[in-house]
């Protein structure tokens with residue numbers, strides 16, 4: 244007996260998905276597939292190719308890229324040691340202790356909390372700077388963050404994202420990336436879409452650093468009106484105070500200096516050109532001076548998109564420019580901009596606004612009786628499936644009444660009735676379940692009839 248098996252008379256444990264994770268089930272998965280198919284299509288029309296990086300990477304990659312002081316890296320990552328060669332690494336004679344104690348040399352690895360770091364790592368690893376620039380990549384898949392689970396916030400969640408790496412930092416690139424997300428949302432008929440943009444300058448003295456000093460000074464002046472979190476952030480990360488949703492702090496925050504008034508000339512010019520480029524593309528935006536992003540790598544353009552029906556977790560997309568990131572990871576100086584869409588929230592919003600497709604029933608349920616009919620039913624199922632119909636073929640014989648009831652429960656459009664009479668006459672009975680009408684067809688006519696019905700309904 245294996246170690247995990249229950250002892251005799253012991254009730255086996257009833258397992259449940261781990262807190263913050265969940266099963267995605269039909270019919271909802273049909274909507275997930277539609278969303279992902281649309282992403283492949285739309286991103287393809289903008290010249291993006293798909294990258295599928297691994298789900299875990301060295302912890303250090305995320306620490307360096309996302310930033311050691313960010314919430315993501317300091318408290319949200321799933322990190323463990325990677326015992327590459329167990330035998331070689333366990334100190335001699337050591338038999339007890341946790342893995343981390345036994346394998347002090349093992350590299351620490353983390354489940355990815357986001358994918359931009361991986362895409363940049365891949366760009367460097369595969370010398371993509373030698374390809375025609377810029378390189379345009381998109382990805383989709385699960386991300387992992389140890390956050391407090393709630394509506395629209397999970398520990399395993401899904402992102403669809405894209406990155407433009409290399410080439411220039413032309414404002415038209417920022418605008419086109421934003422246009423692409425908006426086109427995607429538009430194609431999905433996402434409701435209540437609101438795009439907020441901002442520029443957070445770059446880290447030089449006469450730009451963001453200068454602004455942060457002014458912001459700190461202004462925050463000191465209103466410190467006693469702020470809550471403990473914001474008070475602490477005045478020292479650790481003053482920009483994040485602007486993110487605060489605390490009602491009691493809003494009055495004080497409104498009096499703080501705006502970064503747009505403190506950008507260096509190059510950043511100010513870049514920002515106004517991005518806005519102009521968005522207008523040329525007919526993309527409607529709102530300037531939001533309080534939009535700062537929680538990841539260290541952002542500079543200049545930042546943006547966030549919200550949608551309806553999501554309560555306080557209403558951000559469905561966050562993105563921005565990150566020109567220094569590839570270099571920070573040991574690559575050549577490289578421009579970069581990208582975004583990540585929260586797919587779970589996107590799906591929630593589509594469901595809330597009734598944009599989710601109804602459950603997809605079967606096209607045809609084959610009700611058969613008798614050995615000869617079974618052989619014919621198997622052949623009919625094969626032909627119908629080949630023609631693209633969804634077919635349910637019961638594995639064992641059923642009385643016709645029971646079969647029709649079953650067809651109804653499965654939401655089938657038609658029941659194909661095959662008994663010995665039908666088979667010997669060569670005339671098959673097709674019952675339309677919505678109105679109960681019944682007609683007889685030859686095998687060839689039946690396929691035609693179904694094809695026409697399908698063309699009409701789609």
Ligand code: ATP
Nearest residue numbers: 390395396397400558559560561583584585587588
């Ligand atoms: P938030 O402020 O909502 O926590 P964030 O700034 O942490 O978002 P990003 O790291 O920019 O988010 O990720 C981009 C998008 O991924 C978010 O806009 C959101 O839609 C989604 N997202 C982030 N964290 C989660 C999560 N734990 N569960 C579900 N979706 C998430």
Ligand code: MG
Nearest residue numbers: 314388390537
């Ligand atoms: Mg977050």
